[in-house]
């Protein structure tokens with residue numbers, strides 16, 4: 001099922017979580033990025049169009065300047081994101097350059113999705129970049145987003161982007177194989193749920209544990225993201241980006257993941 005859905009999707013949004021992107025010490029996992037970009041390049045040669053939503057600016061900032069990691073002050077958090085965003089984009093740019101692919105940075109806020117003119121501008125930029133073979137790499141614009149107006153997590157940002165771009169599929173890459181009946185990091189006997197057709201039923205039947213060390217949204221925001229895209233009939237896959245060839249393996253049916261696909 002997952003394999004078929006990926007094969008027949010032309011426009012795919014892939015979201016990378018902080019944990020997937022980083023090493024234990026918070027530095028960017030360059031091997032992961034190289035593998036990801038190779039797989040994305042392969043998808044493009046098969047005629048697919050890809051948009052990436054990526055987390056990781058703050059941890060990249062900490063890894064770069066090696067201080068301020070304990071500062072709770074908003075100004076410092078935003079400053080770290082400003083520093084880290086450069087690192088993040090440089091890493092993506094280098095990893096894609098090997099495959100002759102250009103990337104473009106799009107930093108968005110909640111307001112951008114609420115204002116008609118801004119939404120139109122975003123859509124136009126997104127379509128132009130993709131049509132020209134450039135891969136847009138999207139993140140929340142942390143330097144202008146204070147807590148009250150923040151989207152706050154990139155799962156939601158990825159879902160909003162997916163519907164804005166009319167994508168065929170959203171893939172969230174996290175550090176777990178999918179949704180379990182309880183947190184797999186806390187319980188060894190947790191069971192993977194491979195298909196979700198009714199999100200409300202799912203919420204009632206699972207236990208939601210805490211998020212991972214660099215994570216921001218946790219499993220709740222992933223479920224919320226599924227709700228947003230499923231409403232428009234777009235399926236979502238939650239899969240483990242820590243696995244070496246995750247996208248290729250999903251296509252070949254070699255790994256398990258969770259598919260959210262509402263059936264009416």
Ligand code: ADP
Nearest residue numbers: 017018174180182183209211212215216217218
């Ligand atoms: P990311 O950085 O990839 O966005 P998060 O740390 O925000 O990831 O959320 C994923 C984490 O949610 C997992 O590492 C897992 O420990 C935790 N989690 C809690 N409850 C569950 C559950 N029922 N099923 C799967 N993961 C869960």
